[in-house]
Amino acid sequence: MKALAWHGKGSMRCDTVPDPKIEHPRDAIIKVTACAICGSDLHIYDGVIPSMQHGDILGHETMGEVVELGSETKNLRIGDRVVVPFTISCGECFFCRRGFYSGCERTNPDKLKAEKLWGHSPAGLFGYSHLLGGYAGGQAEYLRVPYADVGPIKVPDGLTDEQVLFLSDIFPTGYMAADFCNIQHGDTIAIWGCGPVGQFAIRSAFLLGAGRVIAIDTVPERLAMARETGALTIDFKAEDVYDRIQDLTAGRGADACIDAVGTEADATGSADSLVDRVKVATFMGTDRPHVLRQAIHCCRNFGTVSVVGVYGGFLDKVPMGSAINRGLTFRMAQTPVQHYLPKLMERIQKGEIDPSFVITHRAKLEDGPELYRTFRDKQDGCIKVVMKP
Structure with a gap:
């Protein structure tokens, strides 16, 4: 065959x-x-x-x-x-x-x-x-x-x-990403990555009652597909993701954040992402968790961070102090x-x-x-x- x-x-x-x-x-x-x-x-x-x-x-x-x-x-x-x-x-x-x-x-x-x-x-x-x-x-x-x-x-x-x-x-994975968020009617859900899993997470969040979905990517076709279903979009190369989400949520942060990117995050120009790339290239690290760091900072107090992007090994500089002091819940799985x-x-x-x-x-x-x-x-x-x- x-x-x-x-x-x-x-x-x-x-x-x-x-x-x-x-x-x-x-x-x-x-x-x-x-x-x-x-x-x-x-x-x-x-x-x-x-x-x-x-x-x-x-x-x-x-x-x-x-x-x-x-x-x-x-x-x-x-x-x-x-x-x-x-x-x-x-x-x-x-x-x-x-x-x-x-x-x-x-x-x-x-x-x-x-x-x-x-x-x-x-x-x-x-x-x-x-x-x-x-x-x-x-x-x-x-x-x-x-x-x-x-x-x-x-x-x-x-x-x-x-x-x-x-x-x-990818449909069950995107749906699980939204399901992990324990969505209450009208919640704001931020989703990093508008690839196939992210697209299903967007639609699943709406199916489960989200009032607003914020979709983050930089590829025009992916952002356009996200907008077709009613999502607001952020091009991370054109504007600061944290500042934009703060503006959209009156400074509170998203009710839940979904990392649908995983280990090979493209965060062109960000200092932490450049360091991640050097670590991976020199075998000092295994993954590039820029999106996970950003999702933690963009999530409201006592919100949920749902991780369905694939990570393989050990993650550096994850802001656990932020997560612990602000009561975040993490959900993740294959x-x-x-x-x-x-x-x-x-x-x-x-x-x-x-x-x-x-x-x-x-x-x-x-x-x-x-x-x-x-x-x-x-x-x-x-x-x-x-x-x-």
């Missing part, structure tokens, strides 16, 4: 690789009908994520048709259309039973590596390094889905691939997708949201390597890429 494989920093190839096979009775094999490039894939592309190996197949936003089933996978049938969560979860352990599927204790065979870095291991993830299981990803013609009796959800008749594909990751899937599928069916709004580029799998560059460099108005093998 054809698949997009990583071959070092900045190098993606469309390779011919062996087809996946059933390896466990709870497996399924799906023929991929749609997959996407995620912003967190760009961290791998840029060489930020550790424990990658040449030839690793990327991709964790995937859906398709079931073509083969293990003997213990009874909830699916050959021919079912399914969306596959990026989190691989057993459904039986301490965390899965409590709905914290992304904390699954059983699905990361490389858990000892993760424990050395993070203290404890999260769940295994599709296409996201040998720190998180080394599972082949879904930017391919076929995908093996472990624990298929827990993860994939059937697609109801009448919904297109493009309407449901993003239930695999999304327990299975927890959110049913309720979000229902919202799509009811017509409350059509997730396909975020797609700007449609392509074949063979176009993937070039589109990684286009997406990373924010060229051609690229916000979200969908590939159809």
